[in-house]
Structure formats: C-alpha cells, structure tokens
Amino acid sequence: MSNRGVATLVAVVALSSLSACNSSSNTIALSGAGSTFVYPVMTRWIQDFSRTHQNVQINYQSIGSGGGIQQVKSKTVDFGASDAALTDQQLAAMLPVVQIPESAGPVCITYNLPGLTQPLQLSPEALAGIYLGMIKNWTDPLLAKDNPGVKLPSVPVIVAHRSEGSGTTNIFTTYLSAVSPDWKQKVGAGPAVSWPIGIGGKGSEGVTGNIRNSAGAIGYVELTYAQQNHLPTASIKNAAGQYIQPTAQGTTAAIAAFTAQLTQDPRVPIVNPPASAPVGYPISGLTFLIIPKDGPDKDKRTALKQFIQYVIADGQATAATLNYAPLPDEVKQYDQQQLQQLTAAGQPIS
Numbered sequence: 001m002s003n004r005g006v007a008t009l010v011a012v013v014a015l016s017s018l019s020a021c022n023s024s025s026n027t028i029a030l031s032g033a034g035s036t037f038v039y040p041v042m043t044r045w046i047q048d049f050s051r052t053h054q055n056v057q058i059n060y061q062s063i064g065s066g067g068g069i070q071q072v073k074s075k076t077v078d079f080g081a082s083d084a085a086l087t088d089q090q091l092a093a094m095l096p097v098v099q100i101p102e103s104a105g106p107v108c109i110t111y112n113l114p115g116l117t118q119p120l121q122l123s124p125e126a127l128a129g130i131y132l133g134m135i136k137n138w139t140d141p142l143l144a145k146d147n148p149g150v151k152l153p154s155v156p157v158i159v160a161h162r163s164e165g166s167g168t169t170n171i172f173t174t175y176l177s178a179v180s181p182d183w184k185q186k187v188g189a190g191p192a193v194s195w196p197i198g199i200g201g202k203g204s205e206g207v208t209g210n211i212r213n214s215a216g217a218i219g220y221v222e223l224t225y226a227q228q229n230h231l232p233t234a235s236i237k238n239a240a241g242q243y244i245q246p247t248a249q250g251t252t253a254a255i256a257a258f259t260a261q262l263t264q265d266p267r268v269p270i271v272n273p274p275a276s277a278p279v280g281y282p283i284s285g286l287t288f289l290i291i292p293k294d295g296p297d298k299d300k301r302t303a304l305k306q307f308i309q310y311v312i313a314d315g316q317a318t319a320a321t322l323n324y325a326p327l328p329d330e331v332k333q334y335d336q337q338q339l340q341q342l343t344a345a346g347q348p349i350s
Contacts, residue, residue, distance in 0.1 A: 026055050028303045033061040034068020034081035036204045037168050038103055038287045040224040041322045042081065045315045049307050056303045064203060066165025066191050072097065072290050078304055080290040083167020084191045085267035096293040098338045101266045102311050104255055104325040106246035107171045107283045109234040110226040111218040112211050113138065115153055120234040121146045121243045124272075124282075127236070128180035130157055130218060132187075133197035138216060146237070153216070160210040160219030163200025165191040171285035172220045175271040179282075220283075223247075223323045240278040250281025251325035263330045284325070294343045301344035308339060 032042075039062040046058045060081075063071075068080035073094050085099055109127065111120055122130075126142045129135040135142060138152040162169045170191045177184040187193050201207040204225040211217040212229055223246050226233050235243035244250050255262070257273035257280055266286065273280035289308060295301045312335040316326040327335070342349055 028056045028299055030056065030058045030079075030300060030304055030307065031060075031077045032058065032068075032079045032081060033063050033071045033077045034290075035065045035083050035167050035287055036062045037065075037083045037105065037107075037171075037222045037285075038081050040222070041103055041315075041319050041324050044318050044322060045307075045311055048315070048318060049310050053303065053306065056307070058307065062203065064162075064164050065167030065170070069290065072292065075292070078291075078295070078300065079308075081287060082290055083285055083287045084170035085286070085288050086290065087267075097290050098293055098341050099266070100289045100291065100308065100312065100335045100338050101262075101286045101327060101331050102289045102308075102315075102335070103319050104251050104270070104284060104286045104327065105248065105323060106223055106251050106281045107168055107175075107220050107285060108223045108226050108246035109218065109220055109236065109283070110208070110211055110231040111234060112215055112231070113153055113155075114215050116150070116232075118150065119232060119245065121237070122234045123237040124176075124179035128176050128183045131159060131161075131176060131196070131198070132180075132182060133159070146243075155216035158210075158214045158217040159195075159198030160207050160214075160217055161195055161198045161200055162204075162207060163202050167191060167285070167287065168204065168220065168222065169193065171269075171271065172283060174269050174285075175283045178269070178272040227323075236282050238275075238278075238280055238282045239272060240275040240280075242278055244279065244281045246281055246283070248320060248323050248325045250279060251284040253277045253280040254282070254284040255286075255325060255328055255331075256280075259328055259330055262328075263334060266331060266334060291342065293341055294346060296345055298344040298347075298349070301342060302349055305339060305342050305349050312336070312339070 042060050065082035071077045072080040123146050139154045173189040177189040201210045204221045207219045208225050208229045211219045235245050254270045254273040257277040258270045261268040270284050272282045320326050
C-alpha cells in the first residue's frame with residue numbers, strides 16, 4: 001500500500017474512533033426498576049421514546065414493586081415503579097420523592113380448569129373464600145351458585161399467589177379487604193401478606209407458570225400475562241351485581257367513579273367501584289412512578305423528565321393498546337404539577 005493510502009486509512013480509523021468516542025460520551029443512561037404490572041407497557045414506552053431520543057438508553061428491571069421502592073430508597077436507580085403508592089410513613093423514611101400515577105389496569109383472576117369452555121364467574125364472597133382456604137373444591141355450592149347450569153370439575157382448588165412484595169398483591173388484597181370483613185380482619189392488605197393458603201410464585205411469570213402447570217389452580221396476574229400464556233380470565237361480580245371481564249374499559253369506568261377523590265390524593269384505591277359504575281371492573285389499580293425530587297446530573301435529570309413527560313402525555317395512547325386504561329385529564333394535570341418539582345442540583349429543569 002502507498003504512503004498516501006496508509007495515511008488515508010489512518011485518517012479514516014481515527015475519524016471512526018473519534019465518532020464512536022463522541023457517540024459514547026453523549027449517551028445518557030437511565031435505570032428504573034419495580035412493578036411487573038407495568039412491565040409490558042414500560043417496555044413499549046422505552047422503545048418508542050428511544051426512537052426520538054436515540055442518545056438516551058433506559059434499562060427497566062421487572063423485579064416487583066417492593067424491589068423498585070427499595071432501589072429508589074438506596075439510590076441505585078433513577079426511578080421506580082410501584083402498584084402500591086408510598087404511604088406517609090414510607091415517604092418520611094425516604095429521600096424526597098414525587099409519586100406520579102402513570103397507568104392503570106385490571107388485575108385479573110386466571111385459572112386452569114380442564115373442560116370449562118365458558119368464562120368462570122366469581123362473586124366477592126367466593127373469591128375471598130378461595131383465598132381464605134374455606135373453598136377447597138371446585139364443586140363447592142358457592143361456586144355453583146355463581147355459575148348456574150355450568151358443570152365445574154371435581155378437582156381440588158390450588159391457590160397461587162406472589163411470593164415476594166408486589167404491588168399487584170397490594171391491589172388484589174386491597175380489593176379483598178374492601179369486600180370481605182373476614183379477609184380484612186384475618187389477613188389485611190399490602191404488598192406482602194401472610195397468606196392463609198397457597199403456593200407462591202416469583203413475579204407474574206412465576207404465578208402464571210404455577211397456574212399453567214396445575215389443574216385446578218387459580219391466581220391473580222396482570223391481563224397481559226394471562227393473554228400471553230393463553231390462560232382464561234374470570235368474570236368478577238361488581239357492586240352493581242354484574243359479572244365483569246377484566247378490560248381497560250372496565251378500569252376506565254372504575255377510575256371515573258373515583259375521579260373526585262383522585263384529584264385530591266391519587267393514592268385513593270380504585271377497587272370495588274360503587275354500583276353507580278355498572279361496568280366498572282372491581283379489581284383495578286393505578287401504578288405509580290417514584291422519582292427522587294433532585295439529582296446531581298442535569299443531563300440525566302433532563303432526559304428523565306422528558307421520558308416521564310412522554311409517558312403521561314403521548315404514552316397514554318400506547319398504554320390503551322396494551323390493555324391499560326388511559327389516565328383521565330384530571331389525573332394527568334396532577335402529574336404535570338408533580339413533574340415540575342423535579343430539579344437537578346437544586347435547580348429547576350427546563
């Protein structure tokens with residue numbers, strides 16, 4: 001090769017190296033962790049946001065709401081996601097954070113009942129009875145009452161639940177506490193409870209695996225996980241006496257029934273909507289982003305604010321395509337107010 005050719009090759013390599021270096025130095029890496037409930041739509045949000053912000057890389061770990069809260073607390077992530085909003089007591093024990101509702105959806109009851117060709121119907125009494133260990137076989141009279149004319153299989157009821165702290169568990173147990181005095185007194189509500197019965201699975205993936213592999217099993221997961229695993233979903237009897245399938249529309253109706261309370265405090269549960277919401281799905285919940293109010297890196301904080309802005313605005317249309325209920329305007333206005341509290345090194349973020 002001639003000297004001129006060698007010089008040209010060296011110049012090209014040097015330019016490529018400089019370009020790669022600049023590209024790497026301009027990349028902004030954000031990390032989040034938490035809710036499995038929001039993982040399907042979070043994945044889409046990250047993909048869509050990255051198309052228009054190619055210098056921003058966002059990594060989200062689906063480890064459960066409890067894990068996400070803990071990682072925010074220990075300052076190992078830029079944001080967390082939880083289906084259980086932080087209580088005043090929890091907030092007091094953490095660095096200053098903002099909580100922003102970013103999606104809502106149904107927690108569905110799914111099951112493995114061989115031979116059943118139509119959706120299982122469950123009243124609040126039956127569902128609480130199953131999880132309290134009082135209903136032990138699928139031929140129980142209370143289940144027969146919910147499903148007139150349907151022959152349920154004579155197999156033992158196998159109860160599945162989450163094994164780790166989970167916002168999905170919080171929504172489900174908050175519902176059971178709202179509809180069953182026995183459950184409220186004996187077990188209560190929270191991301192982790194002392195289950196009277198059942199087998200635990202890690203994450204929604206673990207619960208769906210337990211249900212899929214065990215005839216007679218029943219459990220609670222996000223709707224997307226049930227669909228991906230080709231598992232049926234039960235119709236749940238609401239306060240209006242209607243058996244309702246888990247859908248985004250049913251969650252929207254549940255949110256609408258609590259809009260006035262949500263504008264005052266978005267932590268208000270939206271489970272068991274009143275009879276004035278005849279199509280409201282009773283086991284619905286909001287998921288929250290938990291974000292430190294301040295951080296040292298202005299570029300990272302700016303990118304984080306832009307991502308959250310996308311989520312609570314354009315991202316809501318995407319959520320609707322993945323079985324999540326879009327937030328009402330009143331809640332989105334609350335989110336915008338909270339978003340303005342974010343700062344970088346104590347200074348406002350433009």
